Amino acid sequence: MNFDYEQLRLLIQSWASAGHLPQALAYGFVVNALLAGLLIGPVLGGLGTLVVVKRFAFFSEAVGHAALTGVAIGILLGEPYTGPYGSLFGYCLLFGILLNYLRNRTGLAPDTLIGVFLSVSLAVGASLLLILAGRINIHILENVLFGSVLTVNGQDLAVLALVALLALSLALPLYNRIMLASFNPQLASVRGVAVKRLDYLFVLLVALVTVASVKVIGAILVGALLVIPAAAARLLSQSLKGFFWLSVAIATLSTLAGILLPVTLDLPIPSGAAIIIVAGIAFALAAIARGTLPHLKGNLG
């Protein structure tokens, strides 16, 4: 399959060189990055609806920031600079599971607990990164923090494809149940939903998707793409159907636009930042539409 993909990419590149496709597609890394965007955009947008329903936005941001520390640990342990997936995934997952465990055990409000975890994790991450700074090229850190389309390679694409497949096959059949568990845990368990286990599964999904997206969006901003598209979609939609598909559409379009715009306009902006700015513009437009369009206005419930 890898070989087929190489051929497809070369074909796209040759068409672009011949002028049949946009000029930017003549570069292999752009094709790679766009494919990565097509994989993570829908997954982040779709999972984002659950993040918003479950009020897990702050949590996903925190897991995203945990990625920073994960990368630092990975590099310290000698994993490759360009893809320390082992430590990245291990640390994010540990972070999420421990957080969820303590939330169940301590009775502290989630935002308090996340506040504690987030700051400690960032402190550790920042310390490690500065220790490392003398040993590695600082541009690598920039890529890790804000994402870079230049470095997306075949391995990254394979990881992304695998994670996207896994997320789809877990989240789609369990979508209703994950939502139901947040509406009323007692009703959910009467209806046969394993509420606690499902919470952990959700944490796992968020961690997986976050880790897979770090390459393109960067550790600082990856959590935002789980929140902004869904938040914008929530402002515009009147039913779950609209909410879900709008969120998927906004996330996907923001990702693709954020990858393409800096390349075509020759702007020195990291892909992650560009993606989140586009998503932010979509959110602003949605908020304006909500405030001005008569059929959306005053629909606050």
Place this chain on the structure above:
Amino acid sequence: MTAAEALVATPISGPAIDFADISLDLGRTRILDRVEFQVRAGSVHALVGPNGGGKSSLIKTLLGQMPHQGELRLSWPDAPGTIGYVPQALEFDRGLPLTVDDFMAAMCQHRPAFLGLSRRHAPAIEQALARVGMLDKRKRRMGALSGGERQRVLLAQGLVPEAQLLVLDEPMSALDEPGVRVFERLLADWRQAGVTVLWIEHDLEAVGRLADQVTGLNRRVLFDDAPTRALTPERLLQLFSSHPRITGEATA
């Protein structure tokens, strides 16, 4: 048709419930103290008592969500059937773009609710919404409904799939006049189908009118009788006083 005639005329599909010596401690607080009573199969059994008296905890125990001491037995007439539960309220963001149909789909089917109702469950969901009089509002957002309308939707989800034991947690608290009539009709239907109904209620007038049996619970069972005999001023005074004395001993 009276309740007694209905019981004779129809087969019983619901279970009998036996609460035998049920105690529950949370931390150092005793929530339930040797609770003992039976719910007759196919009857409408009301549970009354002050807030904090352990009604909701007893229901949690029944639904298997509280570790407890003592024995709780469900005796089904045939194979174990379905248990339906109607909670008092839902915790969700009022602005969530979730229509009544979306909510029912999320409750009743596996197919992701954003893909619409599944063909298998759509007729049952439609029928349930019709029974609670919410069919014309199925495209409305849950957050835009009134409290009474939302409570009707909660009742509707208790109808899919058809349950043989229904546990209702204050289903009438937000209902308006027509809503109360809807609820009374549902109770009559359940009675006719021989469904066992365990029902927490604050409205003692409604309990007196609609229940077959009523248990007064304030940590302990203070009475368990037919409503006409149970709901006397003395017993209610005792039930709703903060230090109920059932054995005559003075509490310090």
